[in-house]
Amino acid sequence: MALPNIYTDVNFKNQPFSSGITSDSSSCTISDSSSCTISNSSSALPKKTTIHKSNPGFPTLLLALWIFFLLLAISFSVALITPSSNEDKVWSCCPKNWKPFGSQCYFTSRDSASWSKSEEKCSLRGAHLLVIHSQEEQDFITNSLNPRATYYVGLSDPEGHGQWQWVDQTPYNPNATSWHSDEPSGSTELCVVLSYHPNVKGWGWSVAPCDGDHRLVCEMRQLYL
Structure with a gap:
């Protein structure tokens, strides 16, 4: 069945x-x-897990840039507050064949010319005729001069009225001069020379005609580098 x-x-x-x-x-x-x-009807599969990683390089780059600009700002501030002057400059010099003394340079020429031509010769060298500020300066200059010659300095009386003027506009001080005992003398001799008197006190100032031919001493400030 x-x-x-x-x-x-x-x-x-x-x-x-x-x-x-x-x-x-x-x-x-x-x-x-x-x-x-x-x-x-359905199966539950394991879900894929995605892990997001942060980029560690970005914050590091920001930190480096921040430090760079901070150092740059500090350097700029230091540069602004640092004073600059001639005393801060290490190198100073005179042109070739010029002698230094203090902050000045001096050049002695063996050529002879009138006072105005002598000043022109100095001007072409970027200088002017010697302006004497102290006895020490004059002693330094005269140590290298020929005592048998006379040398123009940058002092004159253009009007002939006893109004002495230095070529660099330094005020004339009658209490700081080195005139020989019989100087200044004459009414037409309006320019000054350095001359040597062996029987008196050595080198001093004398009055001479401005159109006479004498040697010259030029003066300029030292060059700072």
Whole structure:
């Protein structure tokens, strides 16, 4: 006798297949062929996790730029408050064949010319005729002069009224002069020369005609580098 087919439905709910599956809905059908089919309606797969990494180079770059500009600002401030003057300059010099004394340079010429021509010769060298500020300066100059010659200095009386003037506009001080004992003398001799009197006090100032030919001494400030 033939047996009737028996159909049985078995439902399995919430049966995990693995620890990675969160929820399953499975069905199994048993037929006369004794076969069982299990189907999954859904499977929960592990989710891919994305890790966002920060860029450590960007803050480091900002810090480096901040330090750079800070150092730049400090350097600029120091440059503004640092005073500059001739005393801060290390190198000072005179042109070739010029002798230094204090902050000045001196040149002695063997050429002879009138007072105005002598001043012109000095001017072409960027200088002027000698202006004597002290006895020490005069002693330094006369140590290298020929005592048999006379030398123009930058002192004159253009109007002939005793109004002596230095070529560099230095005020004339009658209490700081080195006139020989019989000088100044004459009314037409309006220019001054350095001359040597061996029987008196050595080198001193004498009055001479401005158109006479005498040697000259030029003076200029030292060059600062």
